[in-house]
Amino acid sequence: MKALITGGARSGKSRYAQALAESLGPRRTYLATAEPLDDEMADRIRRHQADRGEGWVTIEEPLHIAPIVQHAELVLVDCLTLWITNLLMRHGEDADLRPQLDVLVAAVAAAEGHVIFVTNEVGLGIVPMNRLARRFQDWSGWTSQALAPLMDQVVMTVAGLPLRLR
Amino acid sequence: MKALITGGARSGKSRYAQALAESLGPRRTYLATAEPLDDEMADRIRRHQADRGEGWVTIEEPLHIAPIVQHAELVLVDCLTLWITNLLMRHGEDADLRPQLDVLVAAVAAAEGHVIFVTNEVGLGIVPMNRLARRFQDWSGWTSQALAPLMDQVVMTVAGLPLRLR
Amino acid sequence: MKALITGGARSGKSRYAQALAESLGPRRTYLATAEPLDDEMADRIRRHQADRGEGWVTIEEPLHIAPIVQHAELVLVDCLTLWITNLLMRHGEDADLRPQLDVLVAAVAAAEGHVIFVTNEVGLGIVPMNRLARRFQDWSGWTSQALAPLMDQVVMTVAGLPLRLR
Numbered sequence: 001m002k003a004l005i006t007g008g009a010r011s012g013k014s015r016y017a018q019a020l021a022e023s024l025g026p027r028r029t030y031l032a033t034a035e036p037l038d039d040e041m042a043d044r045i046r047r048h049q050a051d052r053g054e055g056w057v058t059i060e061e062p063l064h065i066a067p068i069v070q071h072a073e074l075v076l077v078d079c080l081t082l083w084i085t086n087l088l089m090r091h092g093e094d095a096d097l098r099p100q101l102d103v104l105v106a107a108v109a110a111a112e113g114h115v116i117f118v119t120n121e122v123g124l125g126i127v128p129m130n131r132l133a134r135r136f137q138d139w140s141g142w143t144s145q146a147l148a149p150l151m152d153q154v155v156m157t158v159a160g161l162p163l164r165l166r
Numbered sequence: 167m168k169a170l171i172t173g174g175a176r177s178g179k180s181r182y183a184q185a186l187a188e189s190l191g192p193r194r195t196y197l198a199t200a201e202p203l204d205d206e207m208a209d210r211i212r213r214h215q216a217d218r219g220e221g222w223v224t225i226e227e228p229l230h231i232a233p234i235v236q237h238a239e240l241v242l243v244d245c246l247t248l249w250i251t252n253l254l255m256r257h258g259e260d261a262d263l264r265p266q267l268d269v270l271v272a273a274v275a276a277a278e279g280h281v282i283f284v285t286n287e288v289g290l291g292i293v294p295m296n297r298l299a300r301r302f303q304d305w306s307g308w309t310s311q312a313l314a315p316l317m318d319q320v321v322m323t324v325a326g327l328p329l330r331l332r
Numbered sequence: 333m334k335a336l337i338t339g340g341a342r343s344g345k346s347r348y349a350q351a352l353a354e355s356l357g358p359r360r361t362y363l364a365t366a367e368p369l370d371d372e373m374a375d376r377i378r379r380h381q382a383d384r385g386e387g388w389v390t391i392e393e394p395l396h397i398a399p400i401v402q403h404a405e406l407v408l409v410d411c412l413t414l415w416i417t418n419l420l421m422r423h424g425e426d427a428d429l430r431p432q433l434d435v436l437v438a439a440v441a442a443a444e445g446h447v448i449f450v451t452n453e454v455g456l457g458i459v460p461m462n463r464l465a466r467r468f469q470d471w472s473g474w475t476s477q478a479l480a481p482l483m484d485q486v487v488m489t490v491a492g493l494p495l496r497l498r
Binding site for chain 1: 170172174287288289290291292293297300303304305306307308310311313314315320322329331332
């Protein structure tokens with residue numbers, strides 16, 4: 001089972017993704033792409049960890065997620081938007097992330113386990129003035145478009161409720 | 167009948183909510199949470215009032231909406247996002263609004279009349295730089311998530327059309 | 333066939349609209365409302381042109397789109413949000429665009445050919461601080477609401493997937 005769960009801030013996407021993962025198997029990897037750069041971020045990470053129950057192994061990996069995606073028995077990647085942020089921070093705002101995206105797509109195609117991605121829907125507001133924010137918005141959208149065709153389930157959460165796109 | 171109508175700016179959410187209210191009964195309370203702080207806001211309030219027809223009593227209440235929600239025969243709360251804004255303005259951007267939210271949830275659970283909430287979907291753009299805006303986005307999402315399980319109908323409007331989430 | 337395709341940045345809306353147009357007939361007009369004001373915009377326009385295949389005639393018209401909409405055999409307008417931007421740049425941020433919108437609605441109603449509109453969903457983020465951005469958001473939403481009732485199909489794209497609204 002491969003699934004992409006997208007949604008806005010505080011829309012319940014991580015909760016939905018975790019419940020989906022828990023329905024799929026008892027040994028689960030939580031692949032956290034977040035880096036606790038400041039106190040607010042550290043708070044958010046701690047809150048998310050506290051929300052998860054038993055049966056999870058957490059791996060923190062901001063960049064090289066493809067090998068884990070390919071080989072895990074059941075992995076929840078939370079989230080792709082932070083992965084993109086990390087890549088743009090590392091390689092510069094004008095970096096072409098197509099190679100990294102191609103590697104991820106190939107890993108998903110080769111994966112035999114369950115793979116669940118969480119991503120933030122960030123493209124439905126006013127186009128940002130800031131160039132980095134625009135590139136981030138571009139790559140977030142392109143990543144979702146590249147992964148969607150490989151997914152068994154694509155869901156957007158709104159108000160904690162799932163809206164099935166596929 | 168309890169309903170939560172969410173949607174973006176100018177997506178037709180208030181119009182949809184008013185039509186729903188008008189289908190439910192002849193004596194309707196319009197609970198306006200807006201405070202006309204400037205001319206632009208005053209214009210928007212006047213336009214919304216002009217859009218409503220007969221059969222409405224308007225109550226302006228920026229903060230203490232729970233008692234009205236609990237006891238009204240038929241109330242349309244427009245909108246929750248302004249209520250959250252008002253609470254953050256009053257209590258500070260780092261205020262924990264969970265107590266107020268719990269009171270509102272309890273009022274909805276106890277209400278015997280029709281209750282319709284309008285809220286703005288504000289979490290689907292780039293995460294704002296501004297801390298107050300991020301807290302506002304958080305509380306908006308958490309409020310929708312807290313109310314949705316109590317609703318008979320949850321709808322997101324896009325281009326004036328309703329998308330049924332529940 | 334009249335269709336309105338809305339969606340966020342990089343959600344696949346133009347691709348969906350082009351595939352729809354290609355399914356409708358061999359002689360197609362691409363009505364580009366973009367003006368290549370800077371290099372980044374010129375890049376985006378070139379990329380979109382390269383994405384289109386044979387069978388398209390491109391017309392660049394930033395403002396007076398109604399006559400083309402009314403008389404074309406098959407026209408794809410990409411996109412309405414840039415048309416609104418162009419109108420606000422020309423007439424000022426407080427301009428009342430209702431007359432131009434009425435002319436467009438009348439053109440759509442009179443059109444005997446296929447008309448497909450692409451628009452950006454820009455109202456689902458934090459309300460912008462900037463007054464021009466708010467007016468842009470208002471007119472974008474009002475335009476979608478005015479056109480939707482005339483459409484055979486209204487679709488929102490997310491992650492490259494269509495979500496049917498009508």
